[in-house]
Amino acid sequence: MAIHSRTLRIFGKHWMKPLTLIALLLPGAWIFGNWALMLAYLPHEMGFNPVEYTHRFLGDTAIRVLLVTLLVTPVRDITGWAPIILIRRRIGMAAFFYAALHILAYLWLDKMWSLAALWEDVLLRQYITFGMASFALLIPLALTSTNTAIRKLGRQTWQRIHYLIYPLAILAVLHHYFMVKGFQIEPLVHGGILAVLLLWRVVKWVGPVFTKKSATA
Amino acid sequence: MKFTRNPRYQDLRNEVADEHAFFNRRQALRAAGVATAGIALTTGVACSEPQQGGPTGTSAGSAHPKPGAGIEASPTKWKVSDDTTPEDAVTGYCNFYEFGTQKTDPPRYADAMTVSPWSIAVTGMTDAPGTYTVNDLVDYDALEERIYRHRCVEAWSMVVPWVGVPLAGIIDKLKPTAEAKYVEFETYLNKDEMRGVRYPVIDWPYIEGLRLDEARNELSFMAVGVFGKAMPKQNGAPLRTVVPWKYGFKGCKSIVRISFTDKEPRTAWNKANANEYGFYSNVNPNVDHPRWSQASERIIGGRGFNPRRETDMFNGYEAQVAHLYEGMDLTKNF
Ligand code: HEM
Numbered sequence: 001m002a003i004h005s006r007t008l009r010i011f012g013k014h015w016m017k018p019l020t021l022i023a024l025l026l027p028g029a030w031i032f033g034n035w036a037l038m039l040a041y042l043p044h045e046m047g048f049n050p051v052e053y054t055h056r057f058l059g060d061t062a063i064r065v066l067l068v069t070l071l072v073t074p075v076r077d078i079t080g081w082a083p084i085i086l087i088r089r090r091i092g093m094a095a096f097f098y099a100a101l102h103i104l105a106y107l108w109l110d111k112m113w114s115l116a117a118l119w120e121d122v123l124l125r126q127y128i129t130f131g132m133a134s135f136a137l138l139i140p141l142a143l144t145s146t147n148t149a150i151r152k153l154g155r156q157t158w159q160r161i162h163y164l165i166y167p168l169a170i171l172a173v174l175h176h177y178f179m180v181k182g183f184q185i186e187p188l189v190h191g192g193i194l195a196v197l198l199l200w201r202v203v204k205w206v207g208p209v210f211t212k213k214s215a216t217a
Numbered sequence: 218m219k220f221t222r223n224p225r226y227q228d229l230r231n232e233v234a235d236e237h238a239f240f241n242r243r244q245a246l247r248a249a250g251v252a253t254a255g256i257a258l259t260t261g262v263a264c265s266e267p268q269q270g271g272p273t274g275t276s277a278g279s280a281h282p283k284p285g286a287g288i289e290a291s292p293t294k295w296k297v298s299d300d301t302t303p304e305d306a307v308t309g310y311c312n313f314y315e316f317g318t319q320k321t322d323p324p325r326y327a328d329a330m331t332v333s334p335w336s337i338a339v340t341g342m343t344d345a346p347g348t349y350t351v352n353d354l355v356d357y358d359a360l361e362e363r364i365y366r367h368r369c370v371e372a373w374s375m376v377v378p379w380v381g382v383p384l385a386g387i388i389d390k391l392k393p394t395a396e397a398k399y400v401e402f403e404t405y406l407n408k409d410e411m412r413g414v415r416y417p418v419i420d421w422p423y424i425e426g427l428r429l430d431e432a433r434n435e436l437s438f439m440a441v442g443v444f445g446k447a448m449p450k451q452n453g454a455p456l457r458t459v460v461p462w463k464y465g466f467k468g469c470k471s472i473v474r475i476s477f478t479d480k481e482p483r484t485a486w487n488k489a490n491a492n493e494y495g496f497y498s499n500v501n502p503n504v505d506h507p508r509w510s511q512a513s514e515r516i517i518g519g520r521g522f523n524p525r526r527e528t529d530m531f532n533g534y535e536a537q538v539a540h541l542y543e544g545m546d547l548t549k550n551f
Contacts, residue, residue, distance in 0.1 A: 038522060039522065047309075047310065047320065047321065048305075048306040048309060048310035048320070048517050048518055049310060049320070049373060049515060049517055050522060051515055051522070052373075052515070109522075110525075121510075124505075125507065125508050125509065126507070126508065127508055178508070179508065180318075181318075181371070182314065182318075182418040182419050182486075182489050182490075183416065183417050183418050183419070183489075184318050184416070184418060185416060
């Protein structure tokens with residue numbers, strides 16, 4: 001046991017955590033770099049509608065990082081590689097930061113920092129209603145993701161709060177789905193991946209109930 | 218003798234509805250061309266020399282310029298005071314969902330589309346049904362350049378120097394009957410050449426339409442080029458409509474059929490989502506799209522970051538078109 005936790009610490013401290021951090025920072029570096037190039041009147045990769053590109057890039061990054069967060073547990077269950085759980089919290093935090101950047105970009109570039117105008121959109125426009133609902137649920141998860149918070153809340157309460165990730169991920173997919181024009185494949189791909197990840201939990205939780213029943217029968 | 222629609226053509230069109238048979242429009246047009254050519258000759262209907270569509274059918278009359286070839290056009294009074302959008306933005310940022318839903322898909326994939334020879338079937342309530350070449354409809358010696366603002370329903374805009382002829386002249390040439398109230402346009406559809414139609418983004422083929430008085434308005438334009446060159450494929454080669462007081466999607470690209478009817482056409486986006494895309498779709502800053510505001514627009518092009526501009530009623534063409542909608546509630550008829 002002692003050896004095990006020591007291994008965990010070594011994994012955690014020495015390579016996985018910083019590596020994950022770098023990977024999680026890459027999309028941010030990409031968008032900031034491109035904005036810097038654009039503002040310096042240099043060629044950039046954001047095409048002819050950099051604002052739309054920014055919204056889509058940050059939105060996609062937020063939802064994909066969120067899906068990766070949800071992938072951590074199944075990967076651990078399948079591979080039995082426990083240390084991977086050490087990076088779950090920081091991936092989740094990155095999803096929160098990208099979602100926050102996504103909303104700030106919208107508030108800045110499209111709403112001229114008017115919170116009233118943003119709120120009007122939340123009330124009026126279905127896809128933004130879903131986006132805001134999703135983000136609203138992300139906030140308590142981010143706030144309770146410090147070591148102190150986890151210690152104070154206790155593992156169980158913390159776990160219970162963090163079940164919010166399931167509905168908020170669904171809301172984020174709905175946000176994407178209701179945004180696009182016509183029938184498009186991208187939100188369905190995100191939705192499909194999410195469905196598989198959620199189904200994994202359902203099978204994991206409900207499965208044992210059935211096996212127990214059949215065992216007693 | 219009165220012609221409505223070529224019955225053979227109708228049969229072929231019905232096949233489109235059959236999900237198993239995404240058919241090759243080229244073949245349909247060839248068949249329609251042959252059939253109508255026969256009718257036209259035997260009855261002496263005065264349509265311009267009917268042409269056999271299809272990749273092998275060539276005739277002197279069908280030699281419209283290749284995409285990108287230089288074409289001459291005379292300047293007109295139609296100019297927007299703002300800077301013209303850079304050419305690479307106009308040809309590099311396109312909505313042409315037949316090639317994919319990303320703005321960069323059409324420039325990347327439209328090259329696969331065959332645009333020469335080309336034929337346009339004219340059907341419905343007309344005294345001049347038949348199959349026409351681009352040159353039959355468009356007089357390349359009388360091209361005009363019109364610099365219009367192009368306002369997309371997605372709340373962005375460009376300033377585009379189109380080259381073409383007034384749509385009114387084409388409508389006159391095609392002799393709609395007295396009962397005809399609307400004109401319907403259809404975009405080319407070919408699953409081998411258009412990778413985007415593999416997905417049911419909308420109910421293909423793309424259909425657009427106008428009230429006849431709208432189509433005859435002095436602003437309505439049949440464009441065959443842009444920036445002094447024959448139309449690039451991604452912008453709707455070889456010919457497309459431009460209706461500058463309406464959202465961009467009201468323009469129909471790569472037109473293969475023009476029909477006259479007395480019923481409001483079931484347009485593609487209206488069928489896909491009637492709450493969001495009305496038949497009229499006039500640019501109107503006071504009527505929002507359910508999912509976003511239409512009060513302002515992003516300006517496309519330039520290398521820096523452009524501030525948004527306030528959207529103008531009828532995209533700035535109120536003086537020319539407001540009378541078309543007198544007495545209509547534009548909130549209901551959006
Ligand atoms: C108040 C909250 C939010 C607002 C105002 C907002 C706004 C937007 C806007 C303006 C777009 C682009 C629309 C366009 O290009 O026309 C967008 C797209 C998107 N957003 Fe959000 N969003 C919010 C929350 C979220 C959250 C919490 C997530 C994910 C965790 C998210 C994920 C996405 C995704 C995946 C897209 C689509 C990107 C694409 O098309 O490639 N959004 N959002």
